[in-house]
Amino acid sequence: MQNFRKTVEMAAAMVTDTELLLPHVELHADRRAVVDGCRGIVAYDETCAKLNCGAILLVLHGDGLCMEQLSGTHISVSGTLVSLELSSL
Amino acid sequence: MRKGLLFSPFGGSVTFLAKGGFPERFLNLCNVRGIALFSPQMRQKELTATVRRGDYARLRDVAKRSGMSLRATEKHGLPFFLRRRRERLALPVCALVLALLAVFLSGFVWSVDTAGCENVSREEVLSVMEALGLRPGVRRKRIDTAALGQAAMQQLSGRVSWLGVNLGGSRAEIEVHDYIDPGEDDTFGDPANIIADFDGLLLSLQAHSGKAAARVGSGVRKGDLLISGVVVDRFGVSHFYEARGAATALHSDSLTCESPGRIEYPAYRKVQTVPAVRVLHLTIPLGLFSLSRDFDRFTSVRQAQLGGVPLPLWLVKQTRCYRTTRAGEDGFDLLLDDFSRAFRQRYAATNVLSSALQLTHKDGLYTLTARSRCIDFIGTKQEIRTE
Structure with missing residues (x-):
């Protein structure tokens, strides 16, 4: 019984870890996008920001894009967002 | 972020x-x-x-x-x-000292002002608040605005309807709402007559309430009934009212003023003024006075301001007038001043028809007497006692 409980707990922990590895994207209208779980910047200029989010490549298109904050896996991009594109790496 | x-x-x-x-x-x-x-x-x-x-x-x-x-x-x-100012360290040090000074001084009340005073003078409100502990230089933490307002209202009861103390930064503002008189009560009070309060010749009489008891053109003596508060109706029943009305009378009056023949007053041999600066309760003189102790002191205080904002700094001007032997002057001028002031006060609401002046100088004393014929309002209330 104890082995079974331990197995279930480990499985639950793995599920949680997997979920945490996925990126979390938060949009504030068309003014700001906050991304948690970003592993790196692939390309960045005033009109486009490509972010490596593990299994997903997140592409932000817009005008006057500016990275307000870059710390660890947390990125905040402000400007006038036009579109958001998700594709597999 | x-x-x-x-x-x-x-x-x-x-x-x-x-x-x-x-x-x-x-x-x-x-x-x-x-x-x-x-x-x-x-x-x-x-x-x-x-x-x-x-x-x-x-x-x-x-x-x-x-x-x-x-x-x-x-x-x-x-x-x-x-780093940019490493060769002029005095500037950042002074800035730091000034910042610390500003922080320290911001814990005190710099100025006390009033708003809305009409029935009560501003000076009286400020003196009451000063007696209760609110004055420039007091620590802000020690001020209990609610208790101060209540205490001041008790002291000024009947003249203010509400008084509050507002602390805005280092400025205390006392907001005063004057007591508003609800107006004269139109309802009748206790039954009363109107009687003459001096001797004279009655010139006019109007009874608004009650019954006229004297005749216009007749002479009245002090205490004579002018308007009666007792009215008897046609059935012979007496009704008691508070008599109201207006009456004027011609009468003679005299006013006497006295003054000593010679007035002595102190004279000053030297006047010395020394400025000083007061920061909160500390007064720093910017000069030295003479050592003589026989002097009268006069002080004027002015609060420094910067762009209309009062600062916790007072400019004090201390003046010492050193006394010398006393000088004398004829008292007649003083008598005239006193007499004219007393005459104006006494006959401010009186129509003076004529005056005869008489001046006497006896035993070193000036006496000026004015005998006047004047027209004045006559009558005072006297309560009717019923059993």
């Missing part, structure tokens, strides 16, 4: 411009090495961002690895400020 929240002004920050190479690699390397970049902006392959002062040195290696050239464009914060 705002830069101001992240960058302490005491730590300092550097804004830099990075050109060429691979900006994305530069950003990623910064991220991996834990160098926090704030507001990184890419414009025409040029990256602008801000880092903490301590992180700027670590950026050189990152720039080298990503093939970018680095140049600091702006430096902010206290360390850079001090």
